[in-house]
Amino acid sequence: MDVPVIELSGVLKSFGPVDVLKGVDFKAYGGKVTALVGDNGAGKSTLIKGLSGVQPYDAGVVKFDGEVVHVHSPRQAGHLGIEVVYQDLALCENLDIVQNMFLGREEITELTLDEASMELQATKALQSLSVRTVKSVRQKVSSLSGGQRQTVAIARSVLRKAKLVILDEPTAALGVAQTEQVLNLVRRLADSGVAVVIISHNLGDVFKVCDYISVLYLGKMVASVKTSETTQADVVGYITGTKSMDGAAA
């Protein structure tokens, strides 16, 4: 197996007297989709916030592309190539797709916004994901469906040449057809070489699209398995704490 894009070992995080992460190990590989599952309060969000630089870990080693790094701010995470697509997507409804994809990183030439260049790159990013659901890149986001918005948010990370994309509940608010579209998109994103981490409560989706499944239970990584070598019943067991793995790792 090659070097993981992200490798966490022995990560600790506590809020006052509450230990949320108690020595977590986690890996995600380029070109693969890794699911991060666990019940509410298991520490998924805290793990992600550490990776994105919003809330740095108290202790533990973070390796990015095999090198030890310290992520202390979202900006730093962005420079490394870590992008998080949050559940609420953080899009401006009054702006169009191109404007949203370049928000905060607008390109300037001749002292003004280079709309043409941005439009071209945004279009290419969407095309690279084989997006067929978007009619025009100049549509306002307010006119897009939930799945299309998710598409725009994911394409934004492609545009930023992310190496690790973390998706927080990407299908939570979507219907059946749109869920399918977004899962296909996730697959294509991974196929382009990006390491994708999905946080999800929907095991059906997880089994459909993920290569690996990592299960957090009360701040500990209780299982890291290949999707092809496990079953939904086993994963439910890990999540609820009724089953544990015998020391094995993926």
Added chain:
Amino acid sequence: MSDVKISSGHEGNVREQVTAYFQRIKNGEMGALPAVGALVVVGAMFSILSPFFLTKLNFANLFVQAAELTMLAVALVFVILLGEIDLSAGVTAGVAMAAFFLLMQGGTNWIVALIVAFVVGGAIGALIGFFVARIGVPSFVVTLGLFLGFQGLQLVMLGEGGIFRIDVPEIKAIMNDNLPTWGGWAFLALMLVLSAAVSLWDRARRARHDLSNRPIELLYAKLAVFAILGGVTVYLLNENRSQGVISISGVPIVIPIAVLILFIGTLVLDRTQFGRHLYAVGGNAEAARRAGIKVANIRITAFIICSMLAVVSGLFHVSRLGAVEATAGRQIVLNGVAAAVVGGVSLFGGRGRLVHAAIGAFVIVMIENGLGLLEFPAGVNLVVTGSVLILAATIDALSRKRGNGVRS
């Protein structure tokens, strides 16, 4: 890469572009259309009802009367786009103009005094922005406080009931003098060239990236409409509109000043990073923050711009009266907000353009002017203006409801 085609809205021939335009209107993106409609309807109505409305003299009067309100409404758009409000814009201008008068009285050169007045305006804007963006006091409350406080400050600076003449010919000229005949035509030509240049610049940039452009005929059509509307306006203003012996003709000097400010302001909003971030913060401040935009700085800058443009409006007022009053700026600010809303600027932020506010201001001034000519009492004017405001907001709400329904 892939053979997936994603359009940008620039493809297609003239017919397809026109169809797409009507589709956007049907989906609720009406922009300034309702306000332009109101302008036409109100104009037509008064033309029929009053023999004085369509005279050359009144035509010129409309522009001069609208100048102050237009400038204030344009100023307010910068903060309304953020979902904020500046109730103190009018009295801020009053305070700045009071400072201008006091400096002149003390013997300061009028140009220096005017620069100080703008600095005072900018400082007040920065103060409002500081309270709103750094401390977190709602802009409604901060500016309501200043609205009350500055009324008092004006009285303290100028004395009770104070009204003082300003004898600066250059300042009086803004509202009371006109360009020579050739000046009006030259200014129209300049604006047409600028407008064409900006559009061609866009097309060149798109072509450089091999992106499709809209048919050039649409640009010609747009320029032709501007040329005709502008040409008629300049022609009428260049005719003698005096009813007495001395001839009065020419484009009032305030028009090119206001149009240039509108043009530059629009360039800033549409084509600079600041403008983009202003719309982003107004649309979703949290998304803007996560995208790395310094939200507080954008807010403070917007309040500074608003206050400084409000001082321009105050300067127009002083020019028209030829005097500084201690009670200036109290009434006009709510009309300014109304003008922006009538024009289609959303008070929730993120939606609207400067030209919308200008059109809204013209609707309001036209109602005031027309009802005055028909010798209605002032009360009727307020009732009608209020009704138009509510009607405009209703049309906006209904169109957006329908627009949001069309999601695929």
